[in-house]
Amino acid sequence: MGRRPPAVRSAPRRQAARYDLTSGRPDLSLFPRTAWLAAARRALATAPHEALDYGSPLGRIELRQALTHYLARVRGVRTDPDRLLVCTGVTQGLGLVCAALRERGARALAVEEYGLPPQHAVVRAAGLTTAPVPLDADGALVDRLDARAGAVLLTPAHQYPTGTALSAERRAAAVRWAREQDRYVIEDDYDGEFRYDRQPLGAMQALDPERVVYAGTTAKSLAPGLRLAWLALPDALVEPVARLKALADTMSPVLDQLTLAELITSGTYDRHVRRCRLHYRRRRDHLVAALAEHAPRVRVTGIAAGLHAVLQLPPGSAPEAELLARAQRAGLSLAGLGWHRAAAPAPAETPPALVIGYSTPPDHVFPAAVRALCELLRGA
Structure with missing residues (x-):
């Protein structure tokens, strides 16, 4: 059994x-119903016939190109379309990355002391144990990362649920740990687009795109029911994560991807x-x-x-x-x-x-x- x-x-x-x-x-x-409908009409009218066929598990190239420019401009993310993967929510993306890390020999994922229990369940379902990291007013105490962890999951822009931001010193320390230990940081850019009292904090992925997996979503900016999210992956993880995505559901729905791409490129988003x-x-x-x-x-x-x-x-x-x-x-x-x-x-x-x-x-x-x-x- x-x-x-x-x-x-x-x-x-x-x-x-x-x-x-x-x-x-x-x-x-x-939810911008009128704008979404108009963008969907434009996207469908201009989409090539092959867009409606089976395609790359990475997602439609139109959305990956739009996201590459948008994320660089708004969040400082350093990536390109060939390293972006569209997924059905950050939860799926996290599960895919954890499964890929498990294939590479990881047995544990460090997680913040407080977080989302459903995410922790996804980590365990992928075959990893969770190793909690304490928090204080400057975010996760990354100097206490478990040596057994193959990666650490962080919400540096706005820790969920405590609301702290990971300090610049600890961001650098987490990336340094990943480099020195041949590990990865998974950055869940939770609430990254909604900062009120000063300019949004840039994504920590820019510190080292080969050691940080960046995860973003439209669940807060548009609606969770769209099931649209993305991963900016290090080169070494693109193939295994794309392969696991293909096994999971072949590819994410095309029409919503094309519509979001149109929203972004038109400035409506x-x-x-x-x-x-x-x-x-x-x-x-x-x-x-x-x-x-x-x-x-x-x-x-x-x-x-x-x-x-x-x-x-x-x-x-x-x-x-x-x-x-x-x-x-x-x-x-x-x-x-x-x-x-x-x-x-x-x-x-x-x-x-x-x-x-x-x-x-x-x-x-x-x-x-x-x-x-x-x-x-x-x-x-």
């Missing part, structure tokens, strides 16, 4: 909630991201102001970028599990920081913290959701 698949910790329940404040998803009402950035910054400011007025003992962190915030509750607050139960009774769907922990539970004396997504509720519901959250925190 085959091995049973690893258990995946369930995401916070959403069905019964009136107000969805879970993190990780955009405001879907912002840039304009859409700018619009979203302004929208989410207003949401963030509303949340921070409301908490300062109605729950001043709560410390809000991780808000320089992204679509979520971490609420650090004061000592003496109710335990995290109790707060989550109260939130559910109040019609609030949200998550605790503990759910994101990659290793053993935090020490009992650790004050509880909540991870709040401020992007998901539609505009007409958002103020009421924030009021309900403040009411919950007043009783914490």
Whole structure:
């Protein structure tokens, strides 16, 4: 009999909630339906017939060319179309890279102490164990990387969920570790396009494109349902990852790739991201102001970028599990920081913290959701 698949910790329940404040998803009402439809028409009208046939597992050349220029301009990524692979989400991309590393002899992947449990499950499903790396205010403590790890998975632009940015010194140290130990860094550019208080941090992939795998996606900028993401791969990983992609699903859907390429090359995608950035910054400011007025003992962190915030509750607050139960009774769907922990539970004396997504509720519901959250925190 085959091995049973690893258990995946369930995401916070959403069905019964009136107000969805879970993190990780955009405001879907912002999806540019008219622009997407117009781009799809243009792309389909000009696409060669062969575009609709079986093609390269790397993805359509039109999108890979568009992404090469876009990522260089916006994120500082150094790559070319022959080293880009289009995949159905960062989750698939991570699984493919882990499987390729497993073929090369890796047995473990270092991961940040807090992260996404579904990603950790994908790593284990690829045959690797996870080795958590502690975090502090400057991001992952890369000097504590496990010597057994074949690579490390980092979210340097905006650590998920704590919201820290990996310092320049630690970025350089992680790349130096990869070079010296013949290892790799997997850079999940989480929230890289949504930074509010200063210019976005460039991708660390530019420090060494032969040692850093860069992963990006449209899940936040457009919609997760598109299942469009990409990997900028070192030369040594292009063939094995492309081969595994072909075995997984042959290739990603063509029409959506052509449409995204048209959006990018026309400049529509840039304009859409700018619009979203302004929208989410207003949401963030509303949340921070409301908490300062109605729950001043709560410390809000991780808000320089992204679509979520971490609420650090004061000592003496109710335990995290109790707060989550109260939130559910109040019609609030949200998550605790503990759910994101990659290793053993935090020490009992650790004050509880909540991870709040401020992007998901539609505009007409958002103020009421924030009021309900403040009411919950007043009783914490």
